Amino acid sequence: MTSCGACLGRMMVALTAAMLSTSVSSSRWGEEGVEYGQLGTSITLPCDRANGSSPVEWRFNGSADLPQRSSTRLGSLILLQANLSAVGNYSCYDDRGRLLSSRFLRLGYPPGKPSVLCHTSNYENFSCYWTSTLETFLPTRYITTYKNTHHPTSPCLQDPARPNMCSVIKPKIWSSYRMNITEENPLGSSFQLLVVMMHTIVKPDPPEALVVQPVPFFPRRLQVRWDCPVTWHKESHFELKFRVQYCSVLHASWSVVETVNLSYVITDAYAGAEHVVQVSARDFLDSGSWSDWTAEARATPWSSSTKETSDKTTTVELEDPGEGPSKVPHTEPFDPSDALEKVAILASMGTFAFIILSVALIITVLVWIRVRKKGKDQAKNRDFISVVHLKALPRTQIL
Numbered sequence: 186m187t188s189c190g191a192c193l194g195r196m197m198v199a200l201t202a203a204m205l206s207t208s209v210s211s212s213r214w215g216e217e218g219v220e221y222g223q224l225g226t227s228i229t230l231p232c233d234r235a236n237g238s239s240p241v242e243w244r245f246n247g248s249a250d251l252p253q254r255s256s257t258r259l260g261s262l263i264l265l266q267a268n269l270s271a272v273g274n275y276s277c278y279d280d281r282g283r284l285l286s287s288r289f290l291r292l293g294y295p296p297g298k299p300s301v302l303c304h305t306s307n308y309e310n311f312s313c314y315w316t317s318t319l320e321t322f323l324p325t326r327y328i329t330t331y332k333n334t335h336h337p338t339s340p341c342l343q344d345p346a347r348p349n350m351c352s353v354i355k356p357k358i359w360s361s362y363r364m365n366i367t368e369e370n371p372l373g374s375s376f377q378l379l380v381v382m383m384h385t386i387v388k389p390d391p392p393e394a395l396v397v398q399p400v401p402f403f404p405r406r407l408q409v410r411w412d413c414p415v416t417w418h419k420e421s422h423f424e425l426k427f428r429v430q431y432c433s434v435l436h437a438s439w440s441v442v443e444t445v446n447l448s449y450v451i452t453d454a455y456a457g458a459e460h461v462v463q464v465s466a467r468d469f470l471d472s473g474s475w476s477d478w479t480a481e482a483r484a485t486p487w488s489s490s491t492k493e494t495s496d497k498t499t500t501v502e503l504e505d506p507g508e509g510p511s512k513v514p515h516t517e518p519f520d521p522s523d524a525l526e527k528v529a530i531l532a533s534m535g536t537f538a539f540i541i542l543s544v545a546l547i548i549t550v551l552v553w554i555r556v557r558k559k560g561k562d563q564a565k566n567r568d569f570i571s572v573v574h575l576k577a578l579p580r581t582q583i584l
């Protein structure tokens with residue numbers, strides 16, 4: 186399967202190379218009967234099939250109104266210092282009004298050197314991005330190639346869906362690549378050369394899934410968490426490190442810390458103030474450059490003052506019970522409203538127990554009086570036992 190894939194890949198590369206070479210040798214730009222001229226220069230348009238002895242008539246866009254500063258010589262039309270208003274359809278006719286030839290004139294400039302930047306967001310691919318440095322007004326294409334000690338000149342692959350970019354797939358990490366990005370149009374070509382080393386152009390994508398949360402009961406802490414960018418391959422041998430920058434909205438100066446972990450606890454936050462947090466990533470060995478910062482995440486440290494924040498801390502606690510709060514006493518005693526409720530419950534329970542105890546005592550006393558009246562003669566032992574038994578009853582009810 187892999188050999189078949191590799192062979193297909195090679196075929197595609199060969200095909201691309203063939204297409205490139207045919208299009209380079211072809212002087213046509215996809216338009217039949219179009220002539221290209223440089224703005225600001227003099228342009229001579231010959232009238233095909235005319236001979237010097239017979240006069241010809243020129244028309245511009247079907248009309249006899251020719252652009253200013255134009256003249257005919259030996260049947261040819263000459264435009265002096267042509268500008269964009271001279272763009273259009275030129276046709277010539279013989280003295281009997283027969284069309285001899287026609288052509289469409291486009292005007293523009295030869296290409297300037299493209300401006301090129303290469304970067305990679307991992308070590309699997311690298312890409313070069315370019316912009317034209319001159320508006321040429323003409324159809325343009327780019328020929329993109331690279332060379333290194335392992336490869337002769339090979340195409341840097343362009344994707345029609347992503348213009349102004351080409352990619353080198355599976356580059357050798359420690360070798361240097363000589364890139365040639367050539368801008369070409371009907372009036373000429375201009376190339377930009379660039380030496381690229383993988384480890385100098387690596388710039389990871391920003392980290393993802395940034396979350397900032399208050400830490401319950403710590404009014405100066407914020408818990409920050411994030412993930413590696415998905416484009417950074419986890420199985421690669423190249424680790425990332427991170428930097429976290431944070432500031433409170435009240436004191437707009439950033440604090441920056443570095444870590445190799447995917448989380449960080451800010452311990453010097455301003456109590457009660459909202460904080461802005463961002464994270465960026467870089468190759469662990471300081472290769473290349475830092476990624477762009479993530480979008481901002483915001484949070485306010487835990488505080489006891491507002492109902493809203495105490496709600497938040499409760500949810501945090503539910504989400505991960507394993508962290509921080511385990512050393513901290515349980516929430517309930519801290520909540521004054523809860524405590525009041527407890528007191529009320531205890532008080533009502535006490536009242537209930539007191540009533541039961543009183544009723545039981547009254548019954549006991551009544552029974553005792555009766556028993557005493559009826560059986561004064563009976564043995565003291567039995568009397569004593571029954572009284573003890575009756576007295577014990579209310580105690581079990583209290584418990």
Ligand SMILES: *[C@@H]1O[C@H](CO)[C@@H](O)[C@H](O)[C@H]1NC(C)=O
Nearest residue numbers: 234235236237238239240279
């Ligand atoms: C040039 O034009 C003349 C008159 O229209 C014609 O007689 C002659 O054959 C033409 N010559 C050529 C080479 O076309």
Ligand SMILES: *[C@@H]1O[C@H](CO)[C@@H](O)[C@H](O)[C@H]1NC(C)=O
Nearest residue numbers: 253254266267268269270271
């Ligand atoms: C082109 O040149 C003509 C005369 O030289 C001028 O009138 C016209 O405004 C110019 N047009 C443009 C688009 O520059």
Ligand SMILES: *[C@@H]1O[C@H](CO)[C@@H](O)[C@H](O)[C@H]1NC(C)=O
Nearest residue numbers: 245246252270271272273274
């Ligand atoms: C001539 O025709 C071309 C194409 O139709 C058009 O872009 C251009 O503006 C026309 N020029 C003039 C002076 O009418």
Ligand SMILES: *[C@@H]1O[C@H](CO)[C@@H](O)[C@H](O)[C@H]1NC(C)=O
Nearest residue numbers: 247274275276284287288289
């Ligand atoms: C230019 O004009 C000629 C004559 O009117 C016409 O036959 C030809 O199709 C035109 N070409 C373009 C590109 O408009």
Ligand SMILES: *[C@@H]1O[C@H](CO)[C@@H](O)[C@H](O)[C@H]1NC(C)=O
Nearest residue numbers: 307309310344352354355416
């Ligand atoms: C490498 O580039 C190709 C083509 O642009 C793309 O399809 C592929 O996802 C890229 N691979 C990585 C790992 O970025």
Ligand SMILES: *[C@@H]1O[C@H](CO)[C@@H](O)[C@H](O)[C@H]1NC(C)=O
Nearest residue numbers: 328330365366367374376378
């Ligand atoms: C760059 O590529 C262009 C187009 O393939 C070629 O004409 C030019 O010679 C190359 N330049 C160098 C220095 O290789």
Ligand SMILES: *[C@@H]1O[C@H](CO)[C@@H](O)[C@H](O)[C@H]1NC(C)=O
Nearest residue numbers: 443444445446447448449450
């Ligand atoms: C990274 O995490 C480990 C264990 O979770 C911890 O021991 C270490 O101090 C952390 N390092 C930094 C820089 O926060």
